[in-house]
Amino acid sequence: MDMERVGALHNLAVGVGEILALVFLFGLVLLCLYLLYLYLSDITQTKQAIRRNYPVIGRFRYKFEHLGEFFRQYFFALDREELPFNRAQRAWVYRSAKNIDSTLAFGSTRPLNQPGDIVFLNHPFPTLEKDAVPPREIVFGGHYVREPYTTSSIFNVSGMSYGAISVPAIKALVDGAKRAGVWVNTGEGGLSKHHLASGCDIVFQLGTAKYGVRDSEGHLSDTRLGEIAAHPQVRMFEIKLSQGAKPGKGGILPGIKVTAEIAETRGIPEGMDSISPNGHPEIRSVADLLDMVAHVREVTGKPVGFKCVIGTSDWLRDLFQEVHRRGIASAPDFITLDGADGGTGAAPQSLMDYMGLPLVRSLPLVADLLAEYNLQDRIRVISSGKLVTPSGVAWALAMGADAVVSARGFMFALGCIQALQCNKNTCPTGITTHDPDLQQGLDPVSKAERVFNYAHNMAHEVGIIAHSCGAREPRELRRHHVEMIDEQGVPRPMNETFPPVQTSPEWLIASDRRGGEPG
Numbered sequence: 464m465d466m467e468r469v470g471a472l473h474n475l476a477v478g479v480g481e482i483l484a485l486v487f488l489f490g491l492v493l494l495c496l497y498l499l500y501l502y503l504s505d506i507t508q509t510k511q512a513i514r515r516n517y518p519v520i521g522r523f524r525y526k527f528e529h530l531g532e533f534f535r536q537y538f539f540a541l542d543r544e545e546l547p548f549n550r551a552q553r554a555w556v557y558r559s560a561k562n563i564d565s566t567l568a569f570g571s572t573r574p575l576n577q578p579g580d581i582v583f584l585n586h587p588f589p590t591l592e593k594d595a596v597p598p599r600e601i602v603f604g605g606h607y608v609r610e611p612y613t614t615s616s617i618f619n620v621s622g623m624s625y626g627a628i629s630v631p632a633i634k635a636l637v638d639g640a641k642r643a644g645v646w647v648n649t650g651e652g653g654l655s656k657h658h659l660a661s662g663c664d665i666v667f668q669l670g671t672a673k674y675g676v677r678d679s680e681g682h683l684s685d686t687r688l689g690e691i692a693a694h695p696q697v698r699m700f701e702i703k704l705s706q707g708a709k710p711g712k713g714g715i716l717p718g719i720k721v722t723a724e725i726a727e728t729r730g731i732p733e734g735m736d737s738i739s740p741n742g743h744p745e746i747r748s749v750a751d752l753l754d755m756v757a758h759v760r761e762v763t764g765k766p767v768g769f770k771c772v773i774g775t776s777d778w779l780r781d782l783f784q785e786v787h788r789r790g791i792a793s794a795p796d797f798i799t800l801d802g803a804d805g806g807t808g809a810a811p812q813s814l815m816d817y818m819g820l821p822l823v824r825s826l827p828l829v830a831d832l833l834a835e836y837n838l839q840d841r842i843r844v845i846s847s848g849k850l851v852t853p854s855g856v857a858w859a860l861a862m863g864a865d866a867v868v869s870a871r872g873f874m875f876a877l878g879c880i881q882a883l884q885c886n887k888n889t890c891p892t893g894i895t896t897h898d899p900d901l902q903q904g905l906d907p908v909s910k911a912e913r914v915f916n917y918a919h920n921m922a923h924e925v926g927i928i929a930h931s932c933g934a935r936e937p938r939e940l941r942r943h944h945v946e947m948i949d950e951q952g953v954p955r956p957m958n959e960t961f962p963p964v965q966t967s968p969e970w971l972i973a974s975d976r977r978g979g980e981p982g
Contacts, residue, residue: 581946776832800845
């Protein structure tokens with residue numbers, strides 16, 4: 464009986480072995496056929512010389528090229544050398560968004576001799592906790608609009624259009640923003656029901672294509688504009704002239720991301736590429752710009768400003784002179800200043816790499832011009848462009864910004880891993896894709912908590928910097944609190960690099976003479 468059992472097991476083993484041998488042989492045949500197919504495909508194609516000259520193995524070159532960006536990010540790039548954001552910057556955002564310990568040990572890995580870097584000057588008698596105060600409130604519009612906007616927030620969510628980012632991402636942003644008491648900019652894609660779900664403050668961006676407020680011919684519709692303004696939580700309107708990563712180029716949303724709901728929100732056909740004009744056809748001069756500001760302000764009754772990237776700056780002088788000719792009431796209520804280091808979902812590399820002034824130059828330039836024309840108390844400055852850590856936000860406030868907005872910082876808070884696939888429908892974190900399978904990885908509830916934590920901890924640490932400088936709150940930071948490292952690696956006072964501007968007496972007189980009436 465035992466011998467029979469042994470024999471049966473032997474026969475079974477032999478049978479299994481034969482089956483495995485056949486499977487292996489079959490697999491080997493399939494592999495050979497597949498390699499033959501690749502070989503013939505490579506030597507007959509004419510698009511890629513490497514594959515034609517080195518069939519099959521030449522394919523590895525393109526695979527390694529694709530994988531290289533991921534290997535560099537995780538294995539080869541040092542903490543502070545990666546672009547557009549290095550590991551140290553991303554790590555701080557991740558830690559603050561998760562509300563975990565953000566302290567470090569042993570010493571900073573940041574070199575202190577890189578030209579253009581900044582250092583803050585600590586005061587020998589820092590502000591004590593009992594003397595510290597929350598950021599002071601600022602008012603947009605003042606008595607020049609029917610419904611001015613008052614806020615104490617220093618760090619807010621910059622424009623990210625519905626379409627460029629997903630529904631779960633918007634839900635998380637607006638819910639977290641409501642808890643943190645910060646505003647959310649809609650981006651140029653219009654106002655969706657998802658923006659309104661939480662009750663947070665909204666800044667409506669009026670882009671060159673007039674998405675969300677356009678008529679059937681694509682022109683600005685006062686009726687639609689009034690409908691948007693009727694929502695109490697829509698607090699301001701921002702006319703978008705240009706964007707940091709692509710000045711002179713309109714928004715780009717591939718047709719694959721234009722769903723039925725996005726098409727309805729924007730007022731465009733479903734599934735077609737959404738390409739915004741590179742400028743407003745009705746705004747061809749500073750006079751036209753002020754006319755548009757006045758018109759939108761009259762229709763909506765709310766503060767109106769514009770967003771731009773600074774390249775040539777002569778037009779700003781023309782603008783501010785025109786304001787004084789018309790009267791102080793004609794001024795825009797704010798300017799959102801985007802640096803050339805700003806981001807986007809899709810832009811030509813020639814513009815992203817070479818066009819426009821970085822914020823380190825444009826912010827002090829605009830702040831100084833406002834002071835020269837005595838408009839610094841009338842026109843608020845909102846700063847944007849790669850400001851994702853407390854040092855950047857504190858620097859912007861010291862240089863003259865009244866508030867700061869960030870898009871990519873809040874994307875990191877949502878879980879962005881800098882996969883650089885925003886212009887595709889393949890974002891692995893579900894933030895910039897409309898693929899339901901990828902979106903399911905982004906839980907709006909847990910990510911809203913991270914958005915809140917990031918905004919809250921940002922304000923807290925900017926306050927720490929201000930207190931170390933001897934200021935009671937972040938909006939008391941000034942240029943004399945900051946130094947910039949020069950080409951010799953030596954810190955130089957910022958108020959020497961960009962000295963304070965004295966207001967020209969003629970503009971003081973003009974301001975008094977043409978005070979204007981409330982809008």
